[in-house]
Amino acid sequence: MNGTRVYRVDLDALQARFALRVTSRLSEQTEKLPHDLSERLRVAREQAVARARQLRLAQPATAPALQVSQGSIALGQPVSGWLRVASVLPLLLLVLGLMLIQHLHNQAEIHAAAEVDAALLADDLPPEAYSDPGFVVFLKQHEQ
Amino acid sequence: MANDKELSDFLKSAEKRAFKRTAYAVRDEDAALDIVQDSMIRLAEKYADRPVAELPLIFGRILSNATMDWFRRQKVRQAAVQNFSDLESGAEDGDFDLLEALESVDGSWASQGPSERLSREQTLAIIDAEVSALPARQREAFLLRYWEELDTAETALVMGCSEGSVKTHCSRAVHALAKALAAKGLKP
Numbered sequence: 001m002n003g004t005r006v007y008r009v010d011l012d013a014l015q016a017r018f019a020l021r022v023t024s025r026l027s028e029q030t031e032k033l034p035h036d037l038s039e040r041l042r043v044a045r046e047q048a049v050a051r052a053r054q055l056r057l058a059q060p061a062t063a064p065a066l067q068v069s070q071g072s073i074a075l076g077q078p079v080s081g082w083l084r085v086a087s088v089l090p091l092l093l094l095v096l097g098l099m100l101i102q103h104l105h106n107q108a109e110i111h112a113a114a115e116v117d118a119a120l121l122a123d124d125l126p127p128e129a130y131s132d133p134g135f136v137v138f139l140k141q142h143e144q
Numbered sequence: 145m146a147n148d149k150e151l152s153d154f155l156k157s158a159e160k161r162a163f164k165r166t167a168y169a170v171r172d173e174d175a176a177l178d179i180v181q182d183s184m185i186r187l188a189e190k191y192a193d194r195p196v197a198e199l200p201l202i203f204g205r206i207l208s209n210a211t212m213d214w215f216r217r218q219k220v221r222q223a224a225v226q227n228f229s230d231l232e233s234g235a236e237d238g239d240f241d242l243l244e245a246l247e248s249v250d251g252s253w254a255s256q257g258p259s260e261r262l263s264r265e266q267t268l269a270i271i272d273a274e275v276s277a278l279p280a281r282q283r284e285a286f287l288l289r290y291w292e293e294l295d296t297a298e299t300a301l302v303m304g305c306s307e308g309s310v311k312t313h314c315s316r317a318v319h320a321l322a323k324a325l326a327a328k329g330l331k332p
Contacts, residue, residue, distance in 0.1 A: 015318045019290035022271060022321060026291060029268040030160045040177050041163060045155040048184035052192035053148050 146196045154199045155184055158292075162207055165287050168276050169211050179214055183207045204292060204302040208284070267330065274324045278317050285313030286321075 033041075120127050129135045146154065159180060167176035183206045191202045275283060281303070288299040289310065300307045 015315060016290070018322060019286065019314070019318050022275070022325075023287070023291040025268055025271045026164070026275060026287075027161070029272050030164050033160055033163070037163065037173065037177070038160075041159045041180065044177070044181035044184050045152060045159055047181070048155060048188040049148050049152045051185055052151055052188035055189060055192070056148075 146192055146194065146199060150196045151188065151192055151199070154196060154203075155187075158200065158203060159184070161287075161291055162203070165284075165291075166207065166211055168283055168287075169280060170214055175214060179207070179210045183210045186210070200292060201294065201298050201302065204288060204294065204298075208302055208304075270328050270330065271325065274321055274328075277324070278320060282313045282317035282320065285310050286317035289314050 162180050162183070163176055166179050167173055170176055170179065183203065186206050187199070187203050191199070191206075194202060275286070278286065284303060285299060288294050288302055289296065294302065296307045296310050299310045303310065
């Protein structure tokens with residue numbers, strides 16, 4: 001059992017050594033790539049680095065703009081949870097305000113209806129009189 | 145975060161190996177160059193802010209994905225899948241003694257036996273051809289593990305397979321290369 005493990009370790013080490021010898025030859029071969037291929041790879045690399053630089057330079061241009069509108073956000077930080085919360089806050093306040101207005105409006109309507117009911121009930125004339133067609137005609141004649 | 149110089153240095157150190165690996169896979173130098181260029185741009189656009197130490201793994205993954213995308217675009221996915229099959233057999237080698245072949249690497253390939261008559265360029269060309277002739281998955285595992293020097297777990301991540309599969313692919317690749325190179329006289 002122990003002998004098998006030792007053999008396995010030896011074999012792994014030999015495999016790794018063999019593989020590294022092969023890949024060192026591949027590296028040697030790869031260093032001799034034709035000039036045009038090497039140049040095209042160089043140009044591709046430079047384009048990639050330029051692209052990364054371009055994106056990196058574009059980032060600070062947007063960060064201060066965010067900072068101006070949200071004074072508590074630190075400079076250079078990516079869009080954070082705080083910024084998201086801050087951007088949702090005005091909408092939340094608007095919705096709460098509308099709900100408050102609706103509630104106050106309902107309360108006013110209930111209050112007005114209660115006042116009318118109280119006036120009717122407190123009057124000497126019974127409320128049923130208003131559903132009597134003859135009484136309505138009497139009122140119209142008096143208005144004229 | 146990698147700065148421009150670190151990104152440039154990394155790409156410079158990796159670009160030729162990346163090209164070669166891709167060229168082995170797609171067998172087309174122009175396509176390999178396009179794939180490597182696309183991969184560099186993707187790395188620069190999306191991952192340039194990562195630490196330098198993470199770039200080799202990320203770039204390896206991007207390159208593998210870009211290569212697979214190329215196969216898909218070429219509408220030869222079926223062929224690619226066939227090439228990428230895990231069903232390659234490495235167990236039909238009869239009386240070939242792997243241990244003996246591997247032990248021979250302690251000597252110099254170019255100093256003894258028939259290889260004495262081979263020029264260095266011929267030796268390199270033979271090795272290049274034999275690596276190129278490996279089944280795709282074996283070659284990918286072998287190159288990532290021993291050329292890109294990723295560990296087994298990283299290689300498995302790039303290849304999208306288990307660590308056990310990586311070990312199997314690597315072992316079979318070494319076995320196949322040792323046998324092929326020995327048959328060409330590249331042994332002591």
